[in-house]
Amino acid sequence: MPKTIEEEKKGSGEVKIKRNRNKMFQTVRGMRDILPKEQPYWQRLRKAVEKIATDYNYDRIDMPVLESREMFERGTGKTTDIVEKEMFKFKTKGGDDVCLRPEGTPSAVRAYLQHGMQSQQKPVKMFYYGPMYRYDRPQEGRYREFFQFGFEAIGEQDAILDAQLIQLASRVFQAIGLKNISLQLNSIGCKDCRPKYNKLLVSYLNNRKAALCMDCKKRLKKNPLRILDCKEEKCMQVVFQAPQTVDHLCDSCKSHFTMLLECLDEIDIPYAINPRLVRGLDYYSKTVFEFFPESNEDETQGALGGGGRYDYLVENLGGPETPGVGFACGMDRIVLEMMKQNTKTYQEPVAKVYLVQLGDLAKKKSLRIFDELERSGVMVAESFGKKNLKSQLRLADKRGVSIVLILGQREALDETIILKDMISGSQEVVTFKKIVDEVKKRLKKSADIAAKKTKQEQEVNKLIKK
RNA sequence: GCGACUAUAGUUCAACGGUAGAACGACGGUUUGUGGUACCGCUAACGAGGGUUCGAUUCCCUCUAGUCGCCCCA
Numbered sequence: 454m455p456k457t458i459e460e461e462k463k464g465s466g467e468v469k470i471k472r473n474r475n476k477m478f479q480t481v482r483g484m485r486d487i488l489p490k491e492q493p494y495w496q497r498l499r500k501a502v503e504k505i506a507t508d509y510n511y512d513r514i515d516m517p518v519l520e521s522r523e524m525f526e527r528g529t530g531k532t533t534d535i536v537e538k539e540m541f542k543f544k545t546k547g548g549d550d551v552c553l554r555p556e557g558t559p560s561a562v563r564a565y566l567q568h569g570m571q572s573q574q575k576p577v578k579m580f581y582y583g584p585m586y587r588y589d590r591p592q593e594g595r596y597r598e599f600f601q602f603g604f605e606a607i608g609e610q611d612a613i614l615d616a617q618l619i620q621l622a623s624r625v626f627q628a629i630g631l632k633n634i635s636l637q638l639n640s641i642g643c644k645d646c647r648p649k650y651n652k653l654l655v656s657y658l659n660n661r662k663a664a665l666c667m668d669c670k671k672r673l674k675k676n677p678l679r680i681l682d683c684k685e686e687k688c689m690q691v692v693f694q695a696p697q698t699v700d701h702l703c704d705s706c707k708s709h710f711t712m713l714l715e716c717l718d719e720i721d722i723p724y725a726i727n728p729r730l731v732r733g734l735d736y737y738s739k740t741v742f743e744f745f746p747e748s749n750e751d752e753t754q755g756a757l758g759g760g761g762r763y764d765y766l767v768e769n770l771g772g773p774e775t776p777g778v779g780f781a782c783g784m785d786r787i788v789l790e791m792m793k794q795n796t797k798t799y800q801e802p803v804a805k806v807y808l809v810q811l812g813d814l815a816k817k818k819s820l821r822i823f824d825e826l827e828r829s830g831v832m833v834a835e836s837f838g839k840k841n842l843k844s845q846l847r848l849a850d851k852r853g854v855s856i857v858l859i860l861g862q863r864e865a866l867d868e869t870i871i872l873k874d875m876i877s878g879s880q881e882v883v884t885f886k887k888i889v890d891e892v893k894k895r896l897k898k899s900a901d902i903a904a905k906k907t908k909q910e911q912e913v914n915k916l917i918k919k
Numbered sequence: 920g921c922g923a924c925u926a927u928a929g930u931u932c933a934a935c936g937g938u939a940g941a942a943c944g945a946c947g948g949u950u951u952g953u954g955g956u957a958c959c960g961c962u963a964a965c966g967a968g969g970g971u972u973c974g975a976u977u978c979c980c981u982c983u984a985g986u987c988g989c990c991c992c993a
Contacts, residue, residue: 534992590989593985601993758993842954845953845954846955
């Protein structure tokens with residue numbers, strides 16, 4: 454009956470406590486732990502994002518997870534699925550209507566306005582990463598708490614920024630070793646040409662209303678553009694022949710889009726124009742784009758990231774007329790894709806030295822030795838809680854260290870320590886004073902040997918390739 | 920929010936209407952202060968709550984969670 458806490462006395466007198474499973478907790482729905490095993494991938498991704506952000510002159514900004522609910526209703530759009538049914542929203546004790554942010558862009562724009570960044574040189578370039586929250590049905594690659602990194606450039610309407618942003622994104626994918634990422638893009642016009650196009654689309658669709666799914670019938674009134682994006686077979690057939698946004702752009706939108714395409718050609722970034730790509734957020738205008746892993750052929754699911762231009766968002770959130778472009782990527786999905794593609798992960802430095810102690814005096818002294826080594830930059834592993842030499846050496850071996858320092862009662866009294874080379878098995882006695890230098894010397898030696906080896910291997914590989 | 924499937928040691932999997940086995944892992948040991956292999960031992964589970972039944976982990980229902988499809992997106 455492991456359901457209650459029982460204390461059982463064993464023959465040895467040891468007291469064993471059985472745990473109570475009923476009192477154990479697990480993550481709430483849609484939340485997850487990112488375990489140490491997965492961390493190297495995250496680490497590599499974060500490093501890549503930071504590096505490229507620096508290269509492209511984007512400054513880091515962190516925004517709060519909790520924001521005003523109305524901000525997303527006005528920014529992202531009240532009729533979008535994200536705001537309409539996927540927000541974690543609640544009232545605070547003080548009565549404020551707040552929500553957990555479902556995405557980052559409105560927050561970035563809010564920060565831009567709140568801190569008077571209008572007065573900075575434009576465009577203002579910022580990047581961020583952090584958790585986002587959407588109350589959706591969880592499944593693989595879709596969690597209620599997920600991480601996004603995003604880049605926003607506010608205050609410039611030139612299409613070259615759109616192109617540079619896409620270039621930046623593909624540099625990130627490249628830097629983390631992801632292959633076969635495809636880019637889809639489209640232009641959905643501005644406040645001049647979109648209403649005209651909308652009318653055209655509505656009148657086209659109205660004639661074929663019967664063939665549309667229930668959702669699309671609603672969308673016809675609320676947000677006809679989204680019908681283009683519907684995955685229902687019957688809707689897709691109707692949409693197939695529908696007028697396309699790119700054919701009905703005004704002159705300025707047309708030249709903006711052309712410029713973007715020319716820029717992309719110039720920097721050799723392959724793309725596919727998808728006339729059905731509209732994105733599910735209301736603030737987009739002109740350019741919209743999404744990235745897909747090519748393994749995901751149907752494209753209906755698993756976009757790694759996306760973005761576009763939002764020339765009216767700043768205004769909508771109470772600021773002056775200011776254009777902007779941005780994109781965001783789902784880090785959970787990227788990590789998943791990295792693991793699928795088996796990309797090399799960031800190598801955490803590993804301790805090469807293991808400190809073994811025997812007896813009370815040695816135990817106390819070993820704390821000091823550890824500290825001295827750590828201060829001089831040597832990574833040391835230990836198992837201070839263990840007592841006998843055998844089990845400590847076994848653990849040292851499992852760790853794969855090259856040097857073990859053994860500090861026993863005798864050595865502690867003489868202020869010496871045994872230095873054991875784990876590869877040859879040989880050992881010698883070194884005084885406390887000399888130990889740091891001696892360890893460093895040996896580590897350097899083995900590092901040099903390792904470096905030589907990899908160099909040789911690389912040369913051999915080169916020859917083989919030739 | 921809808922539909923389908925699943926739920927057994929830390930992990931991956933078994934079996935069974937009469938309360939469960941293995942592998943790997945973790946921990947410990949193979950004589951007192953010397954690692955890797957091997958051998959041995961130990962650890963630990965029927966997701967939660969109801970019902971049917973003499974008896975359920977097994978059958979039924981509800982809940983919870985996960986996976987997949989829809990939807991949506993990242």
